[in-house]
Amino acid sequence: MRQALAAVVTALAVVLAGTPANAAVHSAAGPAPGSAGLGDSYFPDYGNGGYDVSHYDVRLRYWPDTDRLAGTTTILARATQDLSRFEFDFALSVTSVRVNGAPASYAREGAHKLVVTPARPVTDGQPLTVVVQYADTPSAVKVNGATAWARAADGAVAVGEPEIAWWWFPSNDHPRDKATFDVSVLVPDGTQVVSNGVMPAPAHRELPGWSRWNWRSVKPMATYLAFLAIGHYEIRTDVSVSGQPVVTAYSQNLGEYADAAHAAVERTSEVVDWESGLFGPYPFEARGGVVAPPGTIGFALEDQTRPVYSSKFWQGGANVYVVVHENAHQWFGDSVSVADWRNIWLNEGFASYAEWLWSEAQGEGTAQELFDYSYAAHPADDPFWQVKPGDPGARDPFDRAVYTRGAMALHQLRLAVGDEVFLRILRGWTENHRYGNATIEQFEEFAQGVSGKNLGALFATWLFTPGRPTLGATVTRAPRVLPAAPRSWKAIEQAHEALRR
Template sequence: MRRRIVAAVAALAMTVTGTTLAGTPAQAAPTPGSPGIGDSYYPDYGNGGYDVEHYDIRLRYQPGTDRLTGTTTILARATQDLSRFNLDFVLDVSSVRVNGWSATHSRSDAHELVVTPARTIRSGQLLTVVVQYAGVPSQVLVDGYTGWRRTADGAMAVNEPESAWWWYPSNDHPLDKATFDVSVSVPDGVEVISNGVQPRPPIGELLGWTRWIWRTTKPTATYLSFLTIGQYDIVTDTAPNGQPVVNAYHVGLGDLAGAARASIERTAEVVDWASGLFGPYPFEAQGGVAGPLDGIGFALETQTRPVYGPSFWRRGANTYVVTHEIAHQWFGDSVSVADWRNIWLNEGFASYAEWLWSEAQGEGTAQELFDFTYAYYPADDPFWQVLPGDPGPNRIFHSAVYDRGALAVHQIRLAVGDDAFFRILRAWTAQRQYGNGTNEQFQALAEQISGRDLSAVFTTWLFTAGRPELAGDATAQARVATPPQPKSWARIQEAHRFLPR
C-alpha cells in the first residue's frame, strides 16, 4: 500500500511540473475563446474557439408589441480547449445550456454574450449550445443603431455587415458559415419569409397562431440569413433548372407592386443567364422579397432570396438591381469575404454583372459602361481617393467600391482576354464554393490561369488613390473624352443609390 501512495504522489508532482509519469507533457489548461474572429475592420465581430455547423432558431413574434421570444440551438465543434466562449447577441438571455449542463453567462462590450460551461470543453468536442431569450429588438441599440426594422405590420431583420445580433445568438462573421432551420410562430394571417425552402407548409397552432418553417441546406454566412414578417403575397414557381422559386411581395406596395413584380419575377431568368457565365447556381432555391414601404431602404443579397426596399420600383421595373443581388449569390454568398476589407470581391463583381446584363439586353456594352463611368467622375472627384481593395471600415459601401470596383474588373478582363477572364470567374466560384476568399487569392488565381503578372492592374485600379491614366492608348482616350450615355446607365445608378448602413 505504501508503494502505491508514493507512486501516486510522484505522479502528481510530475504532472504539476508539466510531465506525466510516462514522460509525456501534461494537457495544457483550457483558455477562453477570443471575443473576435480576427477581422481587420471589425475586430470584435465573430468569435474564436469553435466552429458552428448548424443553427436551429425557434421564435415567437407578436407584431403588435414587437416582442420576440426564442430558443436557439447551436451545433458546433470546439477548435481549442475552451474554458469559456463568446456569442454575438444583444437581447436579454434567461438561460444557456452547453451539452445539457446549465452554463453561466454574462455581458461584455456592446454585443458579446460570454458563456462559461459547467465542464471544460476539449478541442474537437461537439457542442450543443441552447440559448433562451426574449426582448423587443427594435429598442435594443448598439452605437445608436438596431439591425431589426419594425414595420407597421411586422418586422425585418435584414442588414450588412450585422443583423443576427437582434434575433439569434451566433458566431457573426462570414468565416463561420452554417446551415439553418428557422421556425417562427406568428398570429394567424401574418406571413414569415426566410432563406431556403419550406420543408412543410405553415402549421396552425393553438389560440390563433401559425408556425412558419424555413430550411437552408447550404453553408450560409450569418449576415446572409434573414427574417421578414408581415402581410405578403407569396408567389411560387419552378425555375428552368428545376429548383423552387419563392417570391414575396408586401401587400402595401400600392402603385409600386407592378414594377416590383416585373423585376423580381425575372429572377429565375437572371439566374439561368448568370449560370452560363459564373458556373452552376450554388444554392437550393431561388426568389426575392419586395419589402414594405416602411421597411429597408436598400437591397441585400440574402442567400437564396434577396430582399429589396421599395425605392427601386419608384421609376418602374429595374432588373439591374435584381442582377446585382443574384450575382452576389456567387460573389459574396457562395464565396464570401475572408475579411471585410475584401468587400470589393463582392461589390465589384456584382456591379460588373450589371454591365454584362446590359450588354445581353442590348442596352450598352461593358466597354461603353466602362468609358462612361470613367468619364462620369472627374479626375478631382473624391470618388477616386477611395481604394476599392481596402476602403476602410466606414466606407465599405462607398460608391467607389461598386463603380471603381467594376472598372477594375473590366481592366482585368482587358488584361487577360475574354477566354481567360471567364475561366477565372468560373474557377473562383468552383474552387471556393461555400467558402471564403481574399483579394490576394483572387489575384493569384487570375495570374495562374492567365499566365500574366497582374500586379500593375490590381495595384493601379484597387489600391492607388487618384484616377488612373489611360495614357498610351489613343483610342481609349478618345472614347472617354465625350462618351455617349448607355441606355442602362440610369437604371444601374438607381441600383447603387440605396446601400446598407
C-alpha cells in the same frame, strides 16, 4: 450596399489578428477563453474564436402588435481548442443557457457579446450543443445607438450587413464561420414569414390563433445572410427550368409600386439562368426575392437564396439591374464569401460588373461604353478616385467607388486577358472557393495562374492606388469628353444609389 452599423472598431487585446475561425489555441496552463473576435481588419471584435458552428436551429415566437420576440436557438458546434469559456455575438436579453445538457453561466460583455461559461471545461475537438433562450423587443435594443431590426406596421424585417443576427439569434457573427440553418417562427394567423432556403413543410396551425412557418437552408451560409420578413405578404411559388423552387414575396403595402416590383423580381429565374451561364452552376437549393414594406429598409441585400429589396427600387419602374446585382452575389459574396471585410470588392465589384454584362447582353450599352462613361464622368479631382476599392476603410466599406471603380477594375482585367480567359477566371474562381472564403490576394494569384500573365500592376493600380488611373492606348482609349450615356446608365446608377442608402 446597405447601412452598415456605426460600430466601434477597436482592436481588443484578446483578438488574435488574422486567426481563422477554426484555428486552435493551446495553453500549457489548461483551458483558455475563446477569443472575443476573429481579428477582422475592419471589425476586429466581430465573430468569436475557440469553436466552429455547423448548424443553427432558430425557433421563435413573434407578436407583431408589440414587437415582442421570444426564442430558443440551438447551436451545434465543435471546439477548436480547450475552452474555459466562449462567446456569441448577441444583443437581446437572455434567460438561460445550456451547454451539452447542463446549465451554464452567462454574462453580457461590451455592446454585443454573450459570454458563456460551461459547467465543465470543453476539450479541443469536443462537440457542443448550446441552447440559448431569450426574449426582448428587438426594435428597442440599440447597439452603439442603432438597431438593424426594422419594425413595420404589420411585422418586422431583419436584414442587414455586416450585422443583423445580433437582434434575432446568437451566433458566431463573421463570414468565416458558415453553417446550415433551420428557422421556425410562430406568428398570429394571417401573418406570413419568409426566410432563406426551402419550406420543409407548409405553414400550419399550432395553437388557437397562431401558425408556425418553417424554413431550411441546407448549404453553408454566413450569419449576416440569414434574414426574416414577417408581416402581410403575397407569396408566389414556382419551379425553375432546372427544377428548383422559386419563392417570391411582396409586401401587401406596396401600393402603386406593386406592379413594377412584380415586373422586376419575377424575372429572377431568368436572371439566375443567365448568370449561371457566366459564373457556373447556381450554388444553392432555391431562388427568389422579397420586397419589404415601405419605410422599413432603404437598401437591397443578397440574402442567400432570396435577396430582400427596398420598395424604393420600384418607384421609377421595373429596374431589373438591382435583381441582376443581388443575384450575382449568390456566387460572389454568398457562396464565395470574404475572409475579411476589407475584401468587400470581391462582393460588390463583381456584382456591379454583372450589371454591365447584363447591359451588354440586353443591347443597352456595352461594358466598354459603361467604362468610358464612368471614367469620363469622374474628373481627376473627384474624391471618387481617392477611395481604394481593395481597401476602402472601416468607416464606409460600401463607398460607391467599391461598386463602380470596382467594376472598372474587372473590365480592365477582361481587356488584359481576353473574354474567353476572363470567363474561365470567373467560373474557376466560383468553383474553387464554392461555399468557402477568400481574399483579393487569392483572386489576383488565381487570375495570374489562369491567364499566365503578371497582373500585379493592374490590380495595384485599380484597387489599391488613390487617384484616377492613366489609360494607355494598349488597354483602352481615354475619352476626352463625356460621351453619351449608355441606355442602361441611369437604371444602374439609380440601383447603386438605393443600394447604399
